[in-house]
Amino acid sequence: MSKGTILYVGGFRLPDGNAAAHRVINNAKIMRDLGYNVVFINKLPSDQNKEKCFKNYFGFECIELHNIQNKKTLLKGLYDISDVISSLNHFDDVNMIIAYNYPAIALYRIKDYCKKNGIKCIADVSEWYGTKKRSILYKVIKGTDSTLRMRFVHKKMDGLIVISSFLENYYKGFTNTVCIPPLTDVLDIKWKIKYNKKEGVTTFIYAGTPSGEKERLDIIVKSVLSMKKNYPVKLNVFGITLEQFLSIYKLDIKNFEKEFFDTVNFLGRVDHNLVIKYVKEADYSFLIRDNNRVTKAGFPTKFVESITCGTPVIANSNSDIEKYISNDINGYLVTLNDLNSELQNILNSNNQMKVETNRFDYRNYITEANSFLDKLLINK
Structure with missing residues (x-):
């Protein structure tokens, strides 16, 4: 009834x-x-x-x-x-x-x-x-x-x-x-499909719609590029195009070297199931945000989806992230001030985490x- x-x-x-x-x-x-x-x-x-x-x-x-x-x-x-x-x-x-x-x-x-x-x-x-x-x-x-x-x-x-x-x-x-x-609903078929992670390269993913008030995709890109000299890395970006990225963060494409285009792949807005596929194939997802009222009040859906995919999250402390992320268990808490060295430590650790995927069911x-x-x- x-x-x-x-x-x-x-x-x-x-x-x-x-x-x-x-x-x-x-x-x-x-x-x-x-x-x-x-x-x-x-x-x-x-x-x-x-x-x-x-x-x-x-x-x-x-x-x-x-x-x-x-x-x-x-x-x-x-x-x-x-x-x-x-x-x-x-x-x-x-x-x-x-x-x-x-x-x-x-x-x-x-x-x-x-x-x-x-x-x-x-x-x-x-x-x-x-x-x-x-x-x-x-x-x-x-x-x-x-x-x-x-x-x-x-x-x-x-x-x-x-x-x-x-x-x-x-x-x-x-x-x-x-x-x-x-x-999420862990019984949905999209969460059950398994994809293999690519060997020989550490793949990062960012999925979202950044704005000047929340996401620091510019810092993510800069940090991944700094790793390129010593590590085989790749960053897939979903949600915006290269042109939108440059506009949001007021960047000039002329200031980027060839390694930028070899390393960072902007895929724009695509079907949600395709994003899930890429998240599952990635080694880590990124969530780097400024700490302000906008980010404190909200909670990132992409964090939840990454955990449900079994993909560890590299994030700084904002919103309730600290309640749900544990270093070496389902991701890493990092800081904006020292992201490069912390990212290097993560790559050196090569930790194979088994993430609990039903946390947000x-x-x-x-x-x-x-x-x-x-x-x-x-x-x-």
Whole structure:
């Protein structure tokens, strides 16, 4: 017997188009295993307006809403909840709405609607957006929205699902909170397929979408190149092109020697399953980030995926990384100031690690999530 329907609202590129999609699918699998019917309301930008359509991903019903992305629709999205309310009419047993990184005013309006109709309203919080290196207009609109959401609206929610201990500690005492990192389903076929690592060369991989506020791919590239003289190394980069790399870090291609092009391979955005294949074939994945509020509040999905692939991670301390990484067991904690010498020590050690791959399986978090949801519904 179903415990009722949970509507999960946000902009997810289902089934696996972005980190949001991976997060909400595995959170939904927890809820399904607990007896809830989970339905996604997926608001996506498009080059044309389309009729509301119904799809199915991993056994979950999904209502997809496609709207042209322009200034008018972007502004409307900050406050309008008509699509969410109309979608509610398809179900008569909704007892909870979960809104993923939702705009502040729209989220507050959903909360107000839920309160009047006996529905619990939850926010799934995985980011604290920054405005560094953004336009003035972006800073005014998105900066204000982020401040309202993070500092005020979230504290009014019936509960919060947060991605990091930083956010858990920030909201402690304001509302019911549970910390759930990005998760995987180890029974998915993509995690079971085995690939052989290439011999004769140490292969590193970086997979992600770097920005000036988070990822330090420039430092990774520089460190790998410094190893080239004494070690056979290669770095595969997924998520951006060479041109984007140069633009983000304000670098001039003329300053790079031939060894750069022989060592670093930029592959851009590709199918997620292909990225998983390359991660499994790699000896190490890289995760080097600046330590700021943006990185403290979030948690890197690519770290979780690398561990699930059985590939050790070379990372500096940010977010909750220190809770999950152990030197010589599933990776190495390094520092930005001395990365070159630490990378050299790693290459000299030639340690063959057997990484525990089920650390982030969603089933490990069922009990925790059940306690959180039960507490919310008992107080209904």
